[in-house]
Amino acid sequence: MAAIRRHCEDFIRTRLAPANPPNDGKQTPMRGHPVFIAQHACACCCRDCLAKWWKVPRGVAIPAERQQGIVEFLMAWIERENAL
Numbered sequence: 454m455a456a457i458r459r460h461c462e463d464f465i466r467t468r469l470a471p472a473n474p475p476n477d478g479k480q481t482p483m484r485g486h487p488v489f490i491a492q493h494a495c496a497c498c499c500r501d502c503l504a505k506w507w508k509v510p511r512g513v514a515i516p517a518e519r520q521q522g523i524v525e526f527l528m529a530w531i532e533r534e535n536a537l
């Protein structure tokens with residue numbers, strides 16, 4: 454789980470947190486990593502979804518504290534899925 458959490462932090466920081474993430478809307482594959490699956494399930498896959506469902510403002514970088522909150526949420530989802 455520690456490795457997954459590290460990947461999760463990396464994905465959020467590099468693919469979602471920048472003010473204008475590269476490839477926004479297509480940066481999260483539908484499969485290939487447990488974190489990707491969780492991101493789609495939790496509407497944390499792109500800035501559109503984050504804006505629509507989580508009221509994260511567009512066009513500005515996501516602060517570290519908020520990134521951490523997203524990571525915690527995704528990890529909780531992944532842990533719950535794995536416990537089923």
Ligand SMILES: [Zn+2]
Nearest residue numbers: 498499501502
């Ligand atoms: Zn999305």
